[in-house]
Amino acid sequence: xxxxxxxxxxxxxxxxxxxxxxxxxxxxxxxxxxxxxxxxxxxxxxxxxxxxxxxxxxxxxxxxxxxxxxxxxxxxxxxxxxxxxxxxxxxxxxxxxxxxxxxxxxxxxxxxxxxxxxxxxxxxxxxxxxxxxxxxxxxxxxxxxxxxxxxxxxxxxxxxxxxxxxxxxxxxxxxxxxxxxxxxxxxxxxxxxxxxxxxxxxxxxxxxxxxxxxxxxxxxxxxxxxxxxxxxxxxxxxxxxxxxxxxxxxxxxxxxxxxxxxxxxxxxxxxxxxxxxxxxxxxxxxxxxxxxxxxxxxxxxxxxxxxxxxxxxxxxxxxxxxxxxxxxxxxxxxxxxxxxxxxxxxxxxxxxxxxxxxxxxxxxxxxxxxxxxxxxxxxxxxxxxxxxxxxxxxxxxxxxxxxxxxxxxxxxxxxxxxxxxxxxxxxxxxxxxxxxxxxxxxxxxxxxxxxxxxxxxxxxxxxxxxxxxxxxxxxxxxxxxxxxxxxxxxxxxxxxxxxxxxxxxxxxxxxxxxxxxxxxxxxxxxxxxxxxxxxxxxxxxxxxxxxxxxxxxxxxxxxxxxxxxxxxxxxxxxxxxxxxxxxxxx
Ligand code: ADP
Ligand code: ZN
Numbered sequence: 001x002x003x004x005x006x007x008x009x010x011x012x013x014x015x016x017x018x019x020x021x022x023x024x025x026x027x028x029x030x031x032x033x034x035x036x037x038x039x040x041x042x043x044x045x046x047x048x049x050x051x052x053x054x055x056x057x058x059x060x061x062x063x064x065x066x067x068x069x070x071x072x073x074x075x076x077x078x079x080x081x082x083x084x085x086x087x088x089x090x091x092x093x094x095x096x097x098x099x100x101x102x103x104x105x106x107x108x109x110x111x112x113x114x115x116x117x118x119x120x121x122x123x124x125x126x127x128x129x130x131x132x133x134x135x136x137x138x139x140x141x142x143x144x145x146x147x148x149x150x151x152x153x154x155x156x157x158x159x160x161x162x163x164x165x166x167x168x169x170x171x172x173x174x175x176x177x178x179x180x181x182x183x184x185x186x187x188x189x190x191x192x193x194x195x196x197x198x199x200x201x202x203x204x205x206x207x208x209x210x211x212x213x214x215x216x217x218x219x220x221x222x223x224x225x226x227x228x229x230x231x232x233x234x235x236x237x238x239x240x241x242x243x244x245x246x247x248x249x250x251x252x253x254x255x256x257x258x259x260x261x262x263x264x265x266x267x268x269x270x271x272x273x274x275x276x277x278x279x280x281x282x283x284x285x286x287x288x289x290x291x292x293x294x295x296x297x298x299x300x301x302x303x304x305x306x307x308x309x310x311x312x313x314x315x316x317x318x319x320x321x322x323x324x325x326x327x328x329x330x331x332x333x334x335x336x337x338x339x340x341x342x343x344x345x346x347x348x349x350x351x352x353x354x355x356x357x358x359x360x361x362x363x364x365x366x367x368x369x370x371x372x373x374x375x376x377x378x379x380x381x382x383x384x385x386x387x388x389x390x391x392x393x394x395x396x397x398x399x400x401x402x403x404x405x406x407x408x409x410x411x412x413x414x415x416x417x418x419x420x421x422x423x424x425x426x427x428x429x430x431x432x433x434x435x436x437x438x439x440x441x442x443x444x445x446x447x448x449x450x451x452x453x454x455x456x457x458x459x460x461x462x463x464x465x466x467x468x469x470x471x472x473x474x475x476x477x478x479x480x481x482x483x484x485x486x487x488x489x490x491x492x493x494x495x496x497x498x499x500x501x502x503x504x505x506x507x508x509x510x511x512x513x514x515x516x517x518x519x520x521x522x523x524x525x526x527x528x529x530x531x532x533x534x535x536x537x538x539x540x541x542x543x544x545x546x547x548x549x550x551x552x553x554x555x556x557x558x559x560x561x562x563x564x565x566x567x568x569x570x571x572x573x574x575x576x577x578x579x580x581x582x583x584x585x586x
Pocket of ligand 2 (some may be wrong): 407408411465478479482526
């Protein structure tokens with residue numbers, strides 16, 4: 001059209017639409033065509049409209065066309081952004097944002113104010129939602145329900161005594177501990193113990209989890225702490241229990257500017273203030289539980305705050321027996337069930353795991369249509385908890401089964417002949433969870449591990465892989481977990497426990513380190529030494545394993561065949577194959 005000289009002017013509207021105005025004759029000419037019959041007459045608005053991409057480019061093109069056809073078609077600009085639609089478009093994001101905010105506030109306060117009724121609403125955000133167990137409200141838990149933990153009970157008894165007879169202590173001018181920190185792995189009965197203290201002392205028990213203080217709103221944590229202590233003082237004498245205190249009590253300012261959480265810091269500061277604030281004899285005793293005492297802020301542990309730390313470890317043999325005793329009570333048991341046997345089968349189990357075993361055993365017995373829970377049910381329950389569900393249906397080729405049998409027999413043989421390896425309970429090639437087979441050991445109930453024990457353990461771990469190599473000349477990925485554990489042990493020997501010649505008695509273990517540390521506390525040279533020493537120890541252990549396996553090829557084959565036949569093989573079978581355990585004679 002420009003070339004034909006038909007255009008009188010072009011107007012760009014809102015930077016996106018070009019309106020083309022034609023001359024009188026050109027308009028008439030277009031109007032004669034059927035397609036363009038309805039275009040407005042000249043002087044009555046634009047005849048054509050189209051969308052342009054970029055205004056700059058379009059202006060350039062018009063200028064070029066003008067030059068080419070030596071014309072001077074003007075290019076104008078106009079903005080009309082005042083339609084109601086545009087306005088809506090402008091405000092829509094704001095509307096959405098505000099709506100979302102209202103929605104959030106309603107949801108939040110509904111969830112938190114819980115029970116606050118009309119008074120709840122927005123103000124409920126700062127309220128602590130502690131669970132309160134009063135005398136009437138709960139079935140009372142006493143020390144009788146807590147098995148084992150004798151030392152912890154003695155320590156904590158004093159607190160009970162104080163809550164019962166505060167005057168006795170006040171008269172003597174004694175200061176009563178304000179709080180005690182229960183430290184131990186999950187499921188070891190920390191909550192149970194705290195509840196038992198309340199039950200023994202016959203005082204109310206307020207329970208809250210540390211993570212309840214941590215919210216997305218600034219200032220909420222601190223005000224919840226204030227509210228919690230207010231509630232506690234109203235109920236005094238009482239016990240205030242904070243579970244997972246590490247959620248708020250993490251050491252402050254470790255991460256520097258990177259991810260410092262001011263909100264958590266404020267919450268912690270408020271907690272410290274409140275602990276200092278309530279007078280020693282206010283009758284509120286604070287118990288807190290954590291499984292990571294090492295990451296707690298040191299300020300929490302200062303005298304006058306959590307004065308005492310009570311360590312609660314995984315239960316030992318005798319304690320496991322007692323815990324079984326507690327949880328077996330409600331079950332209908334077959335005659336002659338040996339509790340000590342059960343305790344022996346569950347090394348490393350926590351109290352919660354044992355409670356779980358008892359429940360699971362009852363379920364298994366019920367499924368089997370039995371009238372009482374017997375030993376088999378307990379063994380099945382223990383297996384299930386140890387290794388995830390049995391997957392008998394998992395298809396394993398005959399060849400794979402053979403390889404697994406020799407692998408497991410390798411572990412068993414090596415641990416049988418090395419003096420310091422853990423005694424074996426049983427070996428199985430029934431796939432469980434993700435493992436194709438497993439060997440069960442009975443770890444000694446000890447707290448120290450010697451160099452020799454480490455080495456023999458590593459040898460047993462490598463025994464599986466070595467057996468594959470010796471008997472099949474191949475290796476498979478199933479040994480990943482073995483290798484990982486062996487490598488970690490060897491590394492720990494070198495870098496943490498000072499058990500290698502080259503590094504000597506030095507430890508690069510940092511008990512005060514934050515979760516992630518970016519710098520190694522040793523030089524490149526030492527790093528290389530650690531690597532080579534780790535490798536050397538692994539090599540020595542592998543050599544030992546290879547010696548045992550090549551010396552006892554025949555026995556190992558018998559063991560593997562027996563495994564293929566019966567799936568599970570016990571310590572007695574090994575004695576049958578290899579003769580009496582060397583360790584026992586030593
Ligand atoms: P934690 O607070 O240490 O994580 P809990 O006190 O919540 O562990 O324990 C969970 C459950 O495990 C308890 O309710 C109880 O059934 C069982 N349990 C744990 N330790 C013991 C114990 N020493 N005696 C009896 N039962 C226990
Ligand atoms: Zn293995």
